[in-house]
Amino acid sequence: MDSLIVEHGTDRTIVRLERPRTLNSIDQTMVDELHTVCAQLELEPRVLIVTGTRTERGGIFASGADISQLRDRRRHDALRGINSSIFARIAALPMPVIAAIDGYALGGGAELAYAADFRIATTRVKIGNPEPNLGIIAAAGGCWRLVELVGEPVAKEILLAGRVLSADEALAIRLVSEVCEPDELLDRANALADRISGFDPLAVQVTKQVIHAPRAAHPVIDNLAQALLFESPEKAQRMDDFIQKRDARKGR
Template sequence: METLTVEHNGDRTIVRLDRPQTLNSIDQAMVDDLHEVCDQLEREPRILILTGARTDKGGIFASGADISQLRDRRRHDALRGINSSIFARIAALPMPVIAAIDGYALGGGAELAYAADFRIATTRVKIGNPEPNLGIIAAAGACWRLVELVGEPVANEILLAGRVLTADEALSIRLVGEVCEPDELLDRANALADRIGGFDPLAIQVTKQVIHAPRAAHPVIDNLAQALLFESPEKTRRMDDFLLKRNARKGR
């Protein structure tokens, strides 16, 4: 791919944003490449780890949308939802998405991270949405995802007052789940993927769908999802294994 490096590794796919000459800014080619990745992962579900390739200035996730392209976009481009569509598609992938963030995650880069199910940050992360300084809004998900993630007061500081969070600040409000040193980032992401990978993939996929279902759909959708899983041979196998191990412990 022109803008990404992609590695398939068993139950997971690692995608590195790779436009170091523009600090991994998100352009149309990267959007197209991400759609291709999504097409693969929709057909063959795997855990997705999103991260940034290292640049000569150190680690970076994504510096935002490519301003040289954004400058020339007009009303019809906004209505196409170029970035919002791909971020929504990433958020809706069957298996969990882990954003492994190093360095700057600003504007569209932050919105890409918000679309993930999990976010792990290095100590040098800076994350925020300075779009109003460029005369636009954060229209690829931040104006509603960020409110859901951290609440309206903090979202207002980021979206309306240009606050850029450090890694520790992001951790304190649970925008990221953990903070590590830069050389530990992929190990931490893979460790999280290992934990997820130990569960039944079908149960994980169904759980993710139920989590993202509208509030009004509950509890009906929960019951239907459970009915599906109750008929799964993997459910029977896993519960048999659990009972065998429990009985073996009791027999000691």
């Protein structure tokens, strides 16, 4: 691939955004390659870790959409939802998505992070949406995902007044789940992936779908999902193992 470095493991896929000369700006090639990765993960579900690269000026997650391409886009391009469609596809992947963020995550880069299920940041992270300064909006999910994640008052500070959050500020409002030093970033992301991979993959996939189901679908969808899992051999095996370990502890 031209703009991504992709590593497939047995239980996870790590994608590194790799356009350092443009500070990992998201262009059409990167979007197309992310679609390719998503197609693989839809067929063979794994945890996805998305991270950035390091430059001479430090780490960079993604500086936003590629302005040289964005400048020439017109109404029909906006209606195609070039970036919003790939971020929606990432958010809908069967297994959880972890954004491991270092340095700047601005504009489309921030929206990519918002599409993840978990966000881990380094101490030098700066995250925000300066789109109105360029005469556009955060149309790839920022205007609604950010409200869902942090609430309307803070979202308005970011979207309408250009507030850029530091790592500690993002942690305080739980936009990110943890903050670490840059050298620890992938270790933290992999540790989280390890925890998730220790669970029954089917139960994780079903849980993610139920979480994102419309409010009106509950509790019917919860009961149907649980009915599916109650018939799973993995459920029976895991519960048998739990009972055996519990009884063994009691025996001591």
